Amino acid sequence: RCTGGGSGDAGIAVLASSPLKDVAPLASRQPVVGLQRGIQCASVPVHRIRICNAHLSVVGSDRAHPGWEYRDDQLRTLVAAADSRTVFGGDFNSSPPSRADRYRWIWPHEAYRRYRECDQRSAGSRAGRATHRSGVKLDYQFTRLRRAGCAVRETGVSDHLAVVMTVRTDTEDSG
Numbered sequence: 001r002c003t004g005g006g007s008g009d010a011g012i013a014v015l016a017s018s019p020l021k022d023v024a025p026l027a028s029r030q031p032v033v034g035l036q037r038g039i040q041c042a043s044v045p046v047h048r049i050r051i052c053n054a055h056l057s058v059v060g061s062d063r064a065h066p067g068w069e070y071r072d073d074q075l076r077t078l079v080a081a082a083d084s085r086t087v088f089g090g091d092f093n094s095s096p097p098s099r100a101d102r103y104r105w106i107w108p109h110e111a112y113r114r115y116r117e118c119d120q121r122s123a124g125s126r127a128g129r130a131t132h133r134s135g136v137k138l139d140y141q142f143t144r145l146r147r148a149g150c151a152v153r154e155t156g157v158s159d160h161l162a163v164v165m166t167v168r169t170d171t172e173d174s175g
Contacts, residue, residue: 010037014053018046026052026081029073031062039078039090047169049145054078054090059103072106079108082115082142087167089118089141091160096126096137115142118150118165133159141165 014020026039034057041052057070071094082088097104097112111117112126118141119128129152131139141150141163149166 010035010055012038012040012053012055014040014042014051016042016044016051018044020051021045026077028054028077029070031057031064031068031070033064034061037061037074039074039081041081048085049167049169050083050086052078052081052086052088052090054088054092056090056092056094058093069103069106071103072108075106075111076108079110079115079142084144085169087141087143087145087165088115089139089163089165091139093138096128098126111142115144116147117142118147118163119152131161131163139163143167145169 014023020042021044023040023042026041028039030036030038037055037057039052039054041050043050054074056074059069060066061070062068071092075092078088094103094106095101097107112120116123117128119137121127128137128140131137131152139160143165146168147165148168151164153162153164155162
């Protein structure tokens with residue numbers, strides 16, 4: 001339902017190779033006047049996991065309040081909805097938190113402390129491969145399940161690269 005002038009609701013999808021159940025949006029704070037992005041979650045019964053995909057607001061996306069930041073609230077909502085059998089991520093429109101990043105405050109502490117990001121090499125790492133044509137990382141996949149692989153792939157249809165994480169669903173990684 002996007003309309004002219006950058007208003008309306010942006011589309012969001014969850015794609016899976018297995019049937020999905022309980023597909024539903026996750027309510028999160030959105031711009032008052034401007035493009036409404038969102039979070040979509042679903043369960044994958046065959047693997048006993050939940051998956052959530054988010055497209056977070058960009059800075060200045062609220063035309064009525066251009067100085068308002070929404071990504072912090074949206075990330076908090078997303079991380080709070082996850083548990084030990086959830087894979088969550090998406091286009092966060094933000095670089096990984098670092099001392100050099102003035103927007104590092106938007107990241108909930110639990111994101112990297114409780115979960116591991118697909119491209120995270122060690123528990124303390126906040127680095128990752130670029131996922132946008134600008135050369136920065138904007139796209140993420142987090143989980144507590146055991147990661148079996150992580151790839152960043154060209155799709156040929158977007159200015160973003162796809163982040164593809166393979167997880168083991170037969171066991172939990174509580175670390």
